[in-house]
Amino acid sequence: MIFLFLLTLTNVGTTFSRNVNVAVLLPFDDDRLFSLKQIVPAITLAIDEINNRTDFLLNKMTVRYADTKCDIAYGINHAIEFYMKGQVHAFFGPVCDFAVAPVARQVQFWNLPMISGGAMARDFFVYKDTTYGMLTRVGPVNFETLSLMFGKILNHYKWNRLKLLYESSGQDYIVTGFCHLLTEALHYDLLTVHPKIEQDYFRLDEGVDMDYILAREIGHHYSRE
Incomplete structure (x- = not known):
């Protein structure tokens, strides 16, 4: 799933940037569901696969990480920092619902896609076509x-x-x-x-x-x- 998501981004990023920048917003605490340590191997494999192929990607994909602490404030703060620095074309995470909500609402105004393995709360389903239109949920349960x-x-x-x-x-x-x-x-x-x-x-x-x-x-x- 991570590979397919990143592969889709390559078709977007090549039209306006030398690199495709992905911001990964996850909790660094290993006790958390979908912590950085648990997810990084899959992201690394997907990035290496994409960057080593030249049949569909002319540019490179760069990934940057930030710790959300599963907190409502840290996630949106890091998202804004990435956006203001021009370092993001898509977000992977957050996963904790209270951290997801403000970022998922904001990316609509930035017109940037966001994928989350969390976002289990009812509102993300009820308002998926309005408030959370740029959010794609790929978690194992909702x-x-x-x-x-x-x-x-x-x-x-x-x-x-x-x-x-x-x-x-x-x-x-x-x-x-x-x-x-x-x-x-x-x-x-x-x-x-x-x-x-x-x-x-x-x-x-x-x-x-x-x-x-x-x-x-x-x-x-x-x-x-």
């Missing part, structure tokens, strides 16, 4: 397909009540806000596709009494058939 799966399970077993419990910082080591974004997607997707299903959601704060929460929030209403 939340709208997960919502479809949940909908099919509920229909199959004829369940018509659903209560979503989530932790505000749950699974943040993967992507910041992961559980919040997942719950939001499930809630609104199911409201749209299965409006007859009664559902609600509740955030579990740190240190809560689970016995009390289960009795109050789940109780007999959501636990019975």
